Amino acid sequence: VRVSVSYPIGQHLVMPHLGELLNRHTDLEVQLIYNDHLVDLVKENFDLAIRGMVSEYSALIVRPVGKLHTCLAATPDYLAQYGVPQQESDLAAHQILSSQTATGKPRAWLLQQSDGTAKAYQPTRSRFTTSNTDSLIAAALQGLGIAQLPIYPIWRHLQAGSLKTVLSDIHQPMQYELSIQYPHRTAPCLRRACAWCWIFCWM
Incomplete structure (x- = not known):
């Protein structure tokens, strides 16, 4: 699963829980890419993004997970x-x-x-x-x-x-609304689904 995050969110919210995700899903491979700007998830082939701001790109599904x-x-x-x-x-x-x-x-x-x-x-x-x-x-x-x-x-x-x-x-x-954002597709792939379900659990 290829994930886009800002540096602070990645370091302080994602990395402390990475071991739990990989130990639970042993076949999962994670690429955590730090971007301090909004990226085009489709063009840059990201499975999801974890952001404190929302992209205006209409082809994204946005799932709020908390407030910062x-x-x-x-x-x-x-x-x-x-x-x-x-x-x-x-x-x-x-x-x-x-x-x-x-x-x-x-x-x-x-x-x-x-x-x-x-x-x-x-x-x-x-x-x-x-x-x-x-x-x-x-x-x-x-x-x-x-x-x-x-x-x-x-x-x-x-x-x-x-x-x-x-x-x-x-x-x-x-206040920033932290959200998981991913491209709109008819059925989310298993790797993306297990990743954002895991994020919901620790937020």
Whole structure:
């Protein structure tokens, strides 16, 4: 089965469970291809994709399997040095680590206002900006600032206390619907069916 995934999803959600799939289906061969962009599954001969975004290609069947959430986080050492922000205005005194959008601009954070509405917070400057999630996590773990991070790859750091969430009372998490996508065919082949059924089980 030939699978397309983004690097963070592949490393943090798929790889920890790969052994279970291959041990259960001993004749199955898996090709896990990392793509940080949407691919044409038919033209590039993929059996399925696991994505946090949906392709507009109409020949795909999309099966939602869960939601991915984000949080604002920093290390305890960073927070001890700069203080724990209590409100949006406190962020002016902090170092911001940003993820880069497709347009090249830092991704805004949604923060709840006193009237209950959500407003996009765009820092005037970012200490570090990257388009790669793992690089953003690494920068946060080095104590370089506050970052908006997906929860699934940093869960163990949150549990261990090496990262702490901040502004959770006003931060509006970004939500991505994780889905399995595969080409529309009259009958899914056995290898694809067992693979996405396995994914449903561990999500």
